[in-house]
Amino acid sequence: MHTETAPSATASQGCGSGACQCAGAAPMAAQPVAQVNGIALHAPGQRPDTPTLRELAYTELLRQQAVQAGLLPHHPGPDALSAPELGDAERKVIEAMVDEEVRTPQPSEDEGRRYYEAHKPQFVVGQALHVRHILFAVTPGVNVQALTVHAERALLELSHKGVHPERFAQLAAELSNCPSSAQGGDLGWIGPDDCAPELATELFHLQHAQTGTGVHPRLFHTRFGFHIIDVLERRSGRQPDYEEVRERIAALLTMQSRARALHQYMSLLVGRAQVEGIELEGADSPLVQ
Incomplete structure (x- = not known):
């Protein structure tokens, strides 16, 4: 006797065409919206690539820090729970805030000489x-x-x-x-x-x-x-004396020192924030470079 079997609840669903790719295709899970302290970084259903998403997250962290410091106004209106796009004026305010809060120690003469001795081939002309x-x-x-x-x-x-x-x-x-x-x-x-x-x-x-x-x-x-x-x-070239490259070394060490200080500053902001939907580490934002 021929008995009809009910389709299994786990059977794949499709349009019925053997040539169609939808048969057996599992529905894609919706990507969660990345947020910083409850502020969405992108619209639901959208997902920027990881570098873009990180830049959005770091920028929003800095914006919120500027708001907390009274340097920028709160973000009112119906889109208050979405990160606003910053204009040139807001970015300049944030850059000034970072310059004020992130102190870059100047390298000493001894540090410069030690770097020169350890990296002499780098300065051969x-x-x-x-x-x-x-x-x-x-x-x-x-x-x-x-x-x-x-x-x-x-x-x-x-x-x-x-x-x-x-x-x-x-x-x-x-x-x-x-x-x-x-x-x-x-x-x-x-x-x-x-x-x-x-x-x-x-x-x-x-x-x-x-x-x-x-x-x-x-x-x-x-x-x-x-x-x-x-x-x-x-x-072979010529090995210049330390005095000839002192300013170049000082600029290099200052840049390295600022990079470390900025990384520590951003790491501190990340540690204080509630970040969802993305992994953050240090300072990758162009706003703080």
Whole structure:
């Protein structure tokens, strides 16, 4: 006997078409509205990306602090429970408040000298390297592990003592994802400001980077991918005295000190607030940078 079964309560619901994607699709859960002390940062049903949401949260924290200090008026009206968009005048008030509340200690002469002694290569002027490289670019969807193995094999071949002098240029032409591959990977003479910061640190700013030529014994990893680096020639440059770079070091240490103070200030505001729907740490808002 044929018996009809009632559809299960857990069966997927759809429009009935086999070609339709809605069959079996679970309804999406509504994203909670992120709030700071009960003030919504976005409309229900909307969800800004994480960096934007954090910026909105930090800005609202600062606005509420300015209201509490009597520097900005309360936010009245039917939208009082939503974070208002700030105009230039309000932003200037907040910036002035932050400047007043966040004190940045000035670095001492001893601190400046200690920094100079610990980072001397950073201040060398006139240094340059004649460099060639092979770039194994990390692009979306690439198998990074396989790419690393491929790059390591090429580096191993180029590191052998008996390798032919022309082999680097040949491999650069075959493997490199940089336009310099047409010149055998030759980048010409470069200084610290002519390459990615990661390369500049390794090639110019570290103590071990001050001498020697030839193929570097390990891969360099930058935002662009993996590099095999061959230093052909070098100009050592000149090490300036501390007095020549005193103002530059003072500005650098002041900037670092202000960044720490701003982070502590924002962390204090976050710790006092009731924040829902987003994780906050320190000072990522452009208003306090």
